[in-house]
Amino acid sequence: MRAARAPGFTLVELLVVLAILALVLTALPGVFSAALPGVEAKAAARRTVAALRLTRERAIREARAEALLVRPATHRLEPPGAAPVQLPQRLALRLETARGELVGARAGAIRFFPDGSSSGGRIVLSAEGRGYQVGVHWLTGRVRMAPWSAP
Secondary structure, three states, X not given: OOOOXXXXXXXXXXXXXXXXXXXXXXXXXXXXXXXXXXXXXXXXXXXXXXXHHHHHXXXXXXXXXXXEEEEOOOOEEEOOOOOOEEXXXXXXXXXXXXXXXXXXXXXXXXXXXXXXXXXXXXXXXXXXXXEEEEEEOOOOOOEEEEEEEOO
């Protein structure tokens, strides 16, 4: 007579399941970003907030004005003294800043001063009429992120 098999899974069965799971997970990042554009916009907005806060902290620490350069045409943020931040091409990127901070027709900046204040401005990241806006208050230099939808 044969011995009864103990409940559970064999090592081979577990390895097959892990291999299938690994294949599925490699395909998911593209699926998630296409299916959930809001997630991509929120991540990009958080990176934008981080770049602005880094620029503000640098201006205060170095006791001199520093500017975050925003290039909407190439979806690129260039904080001083740090690596550029490349934002997803799928997102629409719009910069609203002081006229004096415009650099040609294709770029602009949000400038922070040693006392923590700024030139002020807003960066809107959107896809399909929804997204996030990252605003900088001119007097306090405070950086805030909020949901945004097309009017």
